Amino acid sequence: MEIRFITTGGTIDKIYFDELSRFEVGDSQIKQILTEGLVDFDYDIVHLFQKDSLEITSEDRQILRDYIEKDDARYFVVTHGTDTMPETAEALQGIDGKTIVMTGALSPARFRTTDAVFNIGMAVAAVQNARPGVYIAMSGHIFEAGGVRKNREQNRFESVSH
Numbered sequence: 001m002e003i004r005f006i007t008t009g010g011t012i013d014k015i016y017f018d019e020l021s022r023f024e025v026g027d028s029q030i031k032q033i034l035t036e037g038l039v040d041f042d043y044d045i046v047h048l049f050q051k052d053s054l055e056i057t058s059e060d061r062q063i064l065r066d067y068i069e070k071d072d073a074r075y076f077v078v079t080h081g082t083d084t085m086p087e088t089a090e091a092l093q094g095i096d097g098k099t100i101v102m103t104g105a106l107s108p109a110r111f112r113t114t115d116a117v118f119n120i121g122m123a124v125a126a127v128q129n130a131r132p133g134v135y136i137a138m139s140g141h142i143f144e145a146g147g148v149r150k151n152r153e154q155n156r157f158e159s160v161s162h
Helices: 030-036 058-070 085-091 116-129
Strands: 002-009 014-017 022-025 042-051 075-079 099-103 133-138 141-144 148-151 156-159
Touching (some): 002 030, 030 042, 042 058, 058 085, 085 099, 133 156
Parallel strands (some): 002 075
Antiparallel strands (some): 014 022, 133 141, 148 156
16 A cells, blocks of 8 residues: 655744744655654655645645545645645545545754654654545544544634634
């Protein structure tokens, strides 16, 4: 099984610029996470965007959807910013024969304390075991697209039934 990783930016890839006192999306950390995790499966990484999720447009979502629809891969992990991840997951619903798991991080992968590595691991496990469809792997759970939201007050993802 080969897993295609698609990076779109978001907090998982953010860098702190001390002289500017702000964060900006930098290069993807997915290769480093997989290498340090000693993974033993075939994968490929496609860098599609380097955007904060609040900057991702409906046109960007269509580009992502078109890429996945036309790609010969069947298993995808998409790294994405957390603020609009549920909206992008919903925009990817209905692609036949593909298993798509979206994930990201609430703190940058470059930080010593981050949820990025755990979330990538959850996404890799989910994409290998879930039936075709679109999912979000965050906060220690696997959610189906359309049934999840980011709870900004508690800084976690949760089912919309909460």
